[in-house]
Amino acid sequence: MIEPKHIDRGVGPYFCAIRSLIALLAGAxxxxxxxxxxxxxxxxxxxxxxQIFDLHTTILWVCLAILIVVFVPMAIALIRHRxxxxxxxxxxxxxxxxxxxxxxxxxxILIAMAWPATRLVASMKDTSKSDLxxxxxxxxxxxxxxxxxxxxxxxxxxxTPTTQIDGGQSKGEHYLLEVDRPLVVPAGQKIRLVLTSSxxxxxxxxxxxxxxxxxxxxFIREAWFTVDKTGTxxxxxxxxxxxxxxxxxxxxxxxxxxxxxxxxxxxxxxxAAATAGATKTYALAELKALGEKVYGANCAxxxxxxxxxxxxxxxxxxxxxxATGDRSAHIDRVMNGKANTAMAAFGAQLSDLDLAAVxxxxxxxxxxxxxxxxxxxxxAAQRSGSAK
Ligand SMILES: [Cu+2]
Numbered sequence: 175m176i177e178p179k180h181i182d183r184g185v186g187p188y189f190c191a192i193r194s195l196i197a198l199l200a201g202a203x204x205x206x207x208x209x210x211x212x213x214x215x216x217x218x219x220x221x222x223x224x225q226i227f228d229l230h231t232t233i234l235w236v237c238l239a240i241l242i243v244v245f246v247p248m249a250i251a252l253i254r255h256r257x258x259x260x261x262x263x264x265x266x267x268x269x270x271x272x273x274x275x276x277x278x279x280x281x282x283i284l285i286a287m288a289w290p291a292t293r294l295v296a297s298m299k300d301t302s303k304s305d306l307x308x309x310x311x312x313x314x315x316x317x318x319x320x321x322x323x324x325x326x327x328x329x330x331x332x333x334t335p336t337t338q339i340d341g342g343q344s345k346g347e348h349y350l351l352e353v354d355r356p357l358v359v360p361a362g363q364k365i366r367l368v369l370t371s372s373x374x375x376x377x378x379x380x381x382x383x384x385x386x387x388x389x390x391x392x393f394i395r396e397a398w399f400t401v402d403k404t405g406t407x408x409x410x411x412x413x414x415x416x417x418x419x420x421x422x423x424x425x426x427x428x429x430x431x432x433x434x435x436x437x438x439x440x441x442x443x444x445x446a447a448a449t450a451g452a453t454k455t456y457a458l459a460e461l462k463a464l465g466e467k468v469y470g471a472n473c474a475x476x477x478x479x480x481x482x483x484x485x486x487x488x489x490x491x492x493x494x495x496x497a498t499g500d501r502s503a504h505i506d507r508v509m510n511g512k513a514n515t516a517m518a519a520f521g522a523q524l525s526d527l528d529l530a531a532v533x534x535x536x537x538x539x540x541x542x543x544x545x546x547x548x549x550x551x552x553x554a555a556q557r558s559g560s561a562k
Pocket of ligand 1: 312315375376377411412413414415419422
């Protein structure tokens with residue numbers, strides 16, 4: 175179900191008009207109450223966003239000036255020369271000079287506005303001379319980040335607890351704008367993003383950066399930003415991409431150079447640990463504990479924490495023939511997904527250990543008690559088998 179609060183975006187001019195009206199009415203309120211009705215773009219954090227902000231403001235003033243220049247004389251003429259005041263109608267048609275003037279002046283104004291706008295759009299697309307390139311892949315419903323040339327790749331899932339989403343608990347400060355693993359980038363450097371998608375069109379959006387770029391399956395799109403001020407910046411997917419659309423936030427952590435280097439070291443250590451872990455043999459309890467986390471972050475949105483799924487949309491895993499049947503068929507379904515259904519292939523997103531853990535968890539949770547263990551080595555074996 176789409177709740178009304180999610181349909182704010184994309185209603186366009188109608189919504190803007192209502193919002194402006196609210197802002198006008200809010201003018202009558204005390205300042206403290208008025209602060210909530212901010213009707214401007216968010217404070218720009220990148221140089222690009224600052225230029226967008228300034229251009230937007232300039233054009234807004236131009237529009238206001240045109241409004242005054244057109245409507246004030248018109249109102250005066252209508253009132254002064256009204257018939258009720260006994261004014262006789264003028265009898266003329268065609269005035270070449272006036273017609274040329276009222277064609278030429280708007281054309282010149284339009285060109286004067288299009289010139290800086292076009293230059294700015296061109297610079298938004300200019301990703302040359304970047305310091306760091308990150309590949310961003312949209313998935314239903316999470317973002318994947320890969321630091322090109324750095325062996326760092328991870329999935330960023332929303333970390334808002336389902337209890338807040340269900341209304342069982344009051345909403346936190348960053349409700350649906352928080353993730354388990356944010357994108358981390360160094361301050362002051364030009365970050366180039368190359369964006370794509372594995373399923374449907376998503377859109378990577380951080381308002382304060384002035385970046386909103388569609389991620390389109392089968393295509394690579396580019397965007398860039400440079401942010402000088404360290405801090406946490408938030409946004410979300412801005413292209414309606416299915417039932418989980420409201421649950422794929424974007425969080426970027428802008429840090430100093432030293433902190434970024436330390437973070438990179440830490441990520442590499444994680445990768446090394448995962449590689450070492452891939453050859454280890456684990457106990458059931460270990461796999462289940464890790465599997466529960468992997469399940470919570472990647473599977474519970476559809477199959478539900480209870481393993482009961484959503485009847486008619488997502489099958490229950492508790493009691494499922496696949497999750498309690500043949501082990502390699504189960505591994506295959508999770509690793510390769512099922513074509514033309516919402517069940518995606520997790521083989522590329524999850525490590526051998528994560529896959530082994532989540533599959534073991536599914537085979538030994540809820541009403542499932544197969545007692546089976548799936549080890550990372552089993553996943554690796556099936557991967558090389560299916561690669562043939
Ligand atoms: Cu999306």
